[in-house]
Amino acid sequence: MNRQIVLAARPEGMARLSDFKVVETATPALKEGEVLFRNILFSIDPYQRNLMGNGSSEWPTIGIGDPMGGPTVGIVEASNNAAFAVGDHVQSWSGWQTHAVSDGTDLRKLDPAAAPLSTALGPLGLTGFTAWYGTTKVHTFKPGGTFVVTGAAGAVGSTAAQLMKLRGHRVVGVAGGPDKIAFLENELGIDAAIDYKAVDFKEQVVHVLPDGIDAFFENVGGPIFPVLMEHFNPHAKMVVCGTISDCSDAELPQGTNYLPRLITLIHYRFVDIKAFATPYVMDTFPAFLAEMTPLVTNGKIKYREEFIDGFDKLPATLLTLFNGTHSGKKLIVKA
Amino acid sequence: MNRQIVLAARPEGMARLSDFKVVETATPALKEGEVLFRNILFSIDPYQRNLMGNGSSEWPTIGIGDPMGGPTVGIVEASNNAAFAVGDHVQSWSGWQTHAVSDGTDLRKLDPAAAPLSTALGPLGLTGFTAWYGTTKVHTFKPGGTFVVTGAAGAVGSTAAQLMKLRGHRVVGVAGGPDKIAFLENELGIDAAIDYKAVDFKEQVVHVLPDGIDAFFENVGGPIFPVLMEHFNPHAKMVVCGTISDCSDAELPQGTNYLPRLITLIHYRFVDIKAFATPYVMDTFPAFLAEMTPLVTNGKIKYREEFIDGFDKLPATLLTLFNGTHSGKKLIVKA
Numbered sequence: 001m002n003r004q005i006v007l008a009a010r011p012e013g014m015a016r017l018s019d020f021k022v023v024e025t026a027t028p029a030l031k032e033g034e035v036l037f038r039n040i041l042f043s044i045d046p047y048q049r050n051l052m053g054n055g056s057s058e059w060p061t062i063g064i065g066d067p068m069g070g071p072t073v074g075i076v077e078a079s080n081n082a083a084f085a086v087g088d089h090v091q092s093w094s095g096w097q098t099h100a101v102s103d104g105t106d107l108r109k110l111d112p113a114a115a116p117l118s119t120a121l122g123p124l125g126l127t128g129f130t131a132w133y134g135t136t137k138v139h140t141f142k143p144g145g146t147f148v149v150t151g152a153a154g155a156v157g158s159t160a161a162q163l164m165k166l167r168g169h170r171v172v173g174v175a176g177g178p179d180k181i182a183f184l185e186n187e188l189g190i191d192a193a194i195d196y197k198a199v200d201f202k203e204q205v206v207h208v209l210p211d212g213i214d215a216f217f218e219n220v221g222g223p224i225f226p227v228l229m230e231h232f233n234p235h236a237k238m239v240v241c242g243t244i245s246d247c248s249d250a251e252l253p254q255g256t257n258y259l260p261r262l263i264t265l266i267h268y269r270f271v272d273i274k275a276f277a278t279p280y281v282m283d284t285f286p287a288f289l290a291e292m293t294p295l296v297t298n299g300k301i302k303y304r305e306e307f308i309d310g311f312d313k314l315p316a317t318l319l320t321l322f323n324g325t326h327s328g329k330k331l332i333v334k335a
Numbered sequence: 336m337n338r339q340i341v342l343a344a345r346p347e348g349m350a351r352l353s354d355f356k357v358v359e360t361a362t363p364a365l366k367e368g369e370v371l372f373r374n375i376l377f378s379i380d381p382y383q384r385n386l387m388g389n390g391s392s393e394w395p396t397i398g399i400g401d402p403m404g405g406p407t408v409g410i411v412e413a414s415n416n417a418a419f420a421v422g423d424h425v426q427s428w429s430g431w432q433t434h435a436v437s438d439g440t441d442l443r444k445l446d447p448a449a450a451p452l453s454t455a456l457g458p459l460g461l462t463g464f465t466a467w468y469g470t471t472k473v474h475t476f477k478p479g480g481t482f483v484v485t486g487a488a489g490a491v492g493s494t495a496a497q498l499m500k501l502r503g504h505r506v507v508g509v510a511g512g513p514d515k516i517a518f519l520e521n522e523l524g525i526d527a528a529i530d531y532k533a534v535d536f537k538e539q540v541v542h543v544l545p546d547g548i549d550a551f552f553e554n555v556g557g558p559i560f561p562v563l564m565e566h567f568n569p570h571a572k573m574v575v576c577g578t579i580s581d582c583s584d585a586e587l588p589q590g591t592n593y594l595p596r597l598i599t600l601i602h603y604r605f606v607d608i609k610a611f612a613t614p615y616v617m618d619t620f621p622a623f624l625a626e627m628t629p630l631v632t633n634g635k636i637k638y639r640e641e642f643i644d645g646f647d648k649l650p651a652t653l654l655t656l657f658n659g660t661h662s663g664k665k666l667i668v669k670a
Contacts, residue, residue: 050603221598240602243595256587258594260578263556266610267575268385273608275601 002027004067005096005314010053013251014322019052020068020315027099034101035084037074039094043121044308044317044331045070045155046242068096068314071126073110073117084109091120096314098335115297122330123159123296123303124289130241130278131159132288134217135167138276139237143168145214146233150224152193153180153328155303156241157219161190162301169215172208174224180328187302196224205231217241226258232269240275304329311335337362339402340431340649345388348586349657354387355403355650362434369436370419372409374429378456379652379666380405380490381577395614403431403649406461408445408452419444426455431649433670450632457665458494458631458638459624465576465613466494467623469552470502473611474572478503480549481568485559487528488515488663490638491576492554496525497636504550507543509559515663522637531559540566552576561593567604575610639664646670 001024008021030036051069053061062069072095076088081104084090089110094100110120122128134156141147147164151157152173161184165171171190175181176197184193192208195201205227212233218225221243232238265271295301306329308317314333320326336359343356365371386404388396397404407430411423416439419425424445429435445455457463469491476482482499486492487508496519500506506525510516511532519528527543530536540562547568553560556578567573600606630636641664643652649668655661 218598221595225598226594240598243598243602252596253592255589255592257590257592258587259561259592259597260556261587262594262597263553263560263575263578266608267578268610270610270612271608272610273601273606275603275605275607277605 001025002097002099003311004098005311006065006067007052007062008064010061010064015049015052015319017315017319022312028101030078030080030101033081033103034079035076035081035090035104035107036078036099036101037076037090037092037094037107038099039072039074039092039097040335041073041118041121042096042311042314042333042335043071043125043127044314044321044333045127046321048318049322062095067094069093070095071121072100073120074100089117091125096311098311115293118305118307118330118332119296119303121332122155122305123301124292126278127155127330128159128292128296128301128303129285129288131156131163132292133276133278133281133284134239134241135160135163136288137281137284138239138274139215139272141167141169141215141237144170146170146172146209146211147215147217148172148174148209148213148228148231149217149219150174150196150228151219151242151328152190153183154219155328155330157217158184158188158328159301159303160217160241162188163295164215164217165190166295166300170211174220174228175328183304183328202227212236215239218243223253226256226261229258229262229265232265232271234269236269236271238271238273240273306331308333336360337432337434338646339433340647341400341402342387342397343399345396345399350384350387350654352650352654357647363436365413365415365436368416368438369414370411370416370425370439370442371413371434371436372411372425372427372429372442373434374407374409374427374432375670376408376453376456377431377646377649377668377670378406378460378462379649379656379668380462381656383653384657397430402429404428405430406456407435408455409435424452426460431646433646450628453640453642453665453667454631454638456667457490457640458636459627461613462490462665463494463627463631463636463638464620464623466491466498467627468611468613468616468619469574469576470495470498471623472616472619473574473609474550474607476502476504476550476572479505481505481507481544481546482550482552483507483509483544483548483563484552484554485509485531485563486554486577486663487525488518489554490663490665492552493519493523493663494636494638495552495576497523498630499550499552500525501630501635509555509563510663518639518663537562547571550574553578558588561591561596564593564597564600567600567606569604571604571606573606573608575608641666643668 009019011019091108147169149157153175172192173184174194181193181195194204209231213231216238218240219242344354346354426443482504488510507527508519509529516528516530529539544566548566551573553575554577
């Protein structure tokens with residue numbers, strides 16, 4: 001039997017456990033050229049909230065009753081495709097189901113001896129690709145300037161921070177809480193870290209950014225950004241990679257309207273803001289793997305991961321990303 | 336004697352008449368290579384507020400006691416420079432003074448037979464250059480899409496609208512009040528106009544933008560933009576040219592904070608936002624003149640101008656740009 005976790009309802013605002021449902025279906029029979037695999041590792045990522053549907057998003061969404069989406073690592077259990085043998089490891093996009101069938105075109109064969117399998121969901125998967133693409137292909141950042149990344153202790157942010165450090169930028173990471181700050185300062189070796197949960201957050205920003213911001217990688221959104229944006233230098237370049245604090249918000253916040261201020265900063269400091277979406281740029285994935293694989297296997301790019309046992313834990317694990325309890329480690333569910 | 340209007344005080348928020356002062360100084364003696372000219376036409380433009388100093392701007396500002404800045408047209412009265420003869424017409428950057436001396440490097444000789452002298456301050460001057468650069472060099476806009484320009488009845492906006500129409504875009508102009516809308520619809524021949532002062536503004540936006548916005552030229556800022564930004568198409572491109580409604584604001588507005596919404600729209604629709612500043616790109620001025628001069632002299636680009644008599648009217652004329660009474664015509668003070 002194929003156990004699936006499907007979308008039961010479209011959430012408004014924060015996702016809930018009741019938005020998911022477990023169903024069991026027969027494992028489909030293999031046609032010519034097809035591969036059957038069993039998923040053993042499931043990636044948990046913030047953008048999965050968007051796959052569930054979002055009033056503020058034009059993202060392609062999962063249909064009600066369809067399995068929740070996301071990358072996985074699986075083991076081939078049967079094959080009618082000469083390119084895949086039983087026992088091969090594959091990275092797939094088959095989402096939250098224990099088994100899946102593919103014609104092989106969307107599978108990436110993995111070598112468990114070359115790098116741990118979990119890296120195919122982390123620094124050598126979509127997570128790393130997001131960090132790499134966002135720091136490589138969206139803008140041309142001049143080395144030597146100050147690069148600020150929010151969500152810096154997270155899977156994408158920490159990879160972006162390390163990549164930019166390797167490329168000769170002064171890297172400042174923003175994260176919340178002493179554990180994440182210690183990780184940034186002691187383990188990642190970036191130049192400075194700012195704790196947005198600290199009472200002296202604004203003073204830290206001023207202290208750590210005497211020369212302003214030349215490049216900005218936005219993972220978070222929310223009330224941190226209006227404080228940071230004041231430090232944009234002329235011709236600063238910003239990449240919007242994610243807005244985790246905003247993507248569950250059904251209503252806009254009330255208070256000071258910072259939109260005119262951002263437009264004014266763009267106007268007077270010639271800030272260039274862009275975004276990107278990995279589904280549209282997967283043609284650069286081989287170039288990413290070529291650059292990143294040695295960096296990851298040689299330990300130049302460090303990563304943290306946390307494994308959660310049990311396929312049925314997938315929904316609850318996803319929700320931890322949005323309730324502020326998440327450690328920042330890449331979450332991987334094992335089945 | 337050289338009569339000057341100098342900056343007497345730095346305004347906070349809206350500029351006032353008391354921020355200016357008239358002074359008289361001796362006309363400087365000419366050195367070798369220098370030209371003395373008498374200014375006869377003075378350009379009035381929104382960015383001049385920024386030259387006075389602005390809490391939200393890093394713009395180079397006029398020193399207290401120095402003549403207010405801005406382009407002028409003058410007549411050469413004495414010359415120690417072989418390139419300029421007495422009686423020649425020149426466009427200069429000499430600002431609010433009746434007479435000025437230059438070594439000629441910042442002067443552009445004008446041919447009054449080729450185009451009216453006032454066009455050197457309007458469609459063939461910095462105004463037209465701003466519209467041309469902002470629609471030509473900042474982004475690459477694909478013809479065929481919908482181009483929206485705010486402040487569309489103004490000097491920069493109307494030129495941008497006509498240029499984009501000539502280049503094969505569907506052009507939608509946003510302006511305030513029936514007179515400006517009639518000008519846009521009847522005289523400029525653009526595809527549609529939206530009256531932001533009308534009670535059915537939001538309905539007009541929906542009605543006129545069934546296919547969304549592909550390119551956006553922002554001249555205005557303020558509460559119009561959050562309504563329009565909801566109609567950004569994927570990969571929309573936005574140029575921030577000006578924020579006339581915001582540039583006098585000392586305090587940010589209170590109410591709904593639209594900043595997270597803009598970041599979300601950038602994120603999910605891959606909106607690319609850029610700005611530019613003409614002082615840094617004057618090397619493209621000859622290319623601008625080559626393209627625009629025949630368009631203006633052949634009537635393909637229409638322009639409206641309003642002349643105000645009297646050098647001492649300069650401050651009061653500038654202030655009309657910001658109090659909502661301005662017709663949208665290019666204002667030129669004659670001395």
